[in-house]
Amino acid sequence: DIQMTQSPSSLSASVGDRVTITCRASQGIRNDLGWYQQKPGKAPKRLIYAASSLQSGVPSRFIGSGSGTEFTLTISSLQPEDFATYYCLQHNSYPPTFGQGTKVEIK
């Protein structure tokens, strides 16, 4: 199975900050990766697909990059509604695997 190591597990940031979350795959997965946002009590919502493509309707401050084994999600200017938990998901091979999650909290 492909392991996805996501870091950090949590971070504190202020509105307007630039935030970066990283996922590392245990083997190459091309660009078969998505990023998801989950708010408490809600289903996850996909933000980024194919590692760097923005899901329709998602603000452009969410930026995905990377290929192979290293991937990043950057929020260029953190907004109040962005405080949530973020997950990466690789779907290159079965079983699909999620990162452990990054909780973004208000500083």
Place this chain on the structure above:
Amino acid sequence: EVQLLESGGGLVQPGGSLRLSCAASGFTFNSYAMSWVRQAPGKGLEWVSAISSGGGSTYYADSVKGRFTISRDNSKNTLYLQMNSLRAEDTAVYYCAKDQQADIWGQGTMVTVSS
């Protein structure tokens, strides 16, 4: 509007069974693989199972293999998860998701395994 609506969750005793359903609308259901993903209370997301668009191929996490069965009825635009021999560690919110890329999610249904 693309929509997934899960149902069938509830409280069940260890060793019991439950069948989850996921009704799909707003897209051509029989053109897409479908997945189940779960989230234990306070924990991260765990992929559980997937099924190909025609139903001919199925995939399972090791943690549920041999106990859970995924299926679909394309005439009814509905995905199922039959869960047998349930354990306390199966307690979670269960989500259905469109495709193995999980671009669309349902709202989830809670399964509690407890005596």
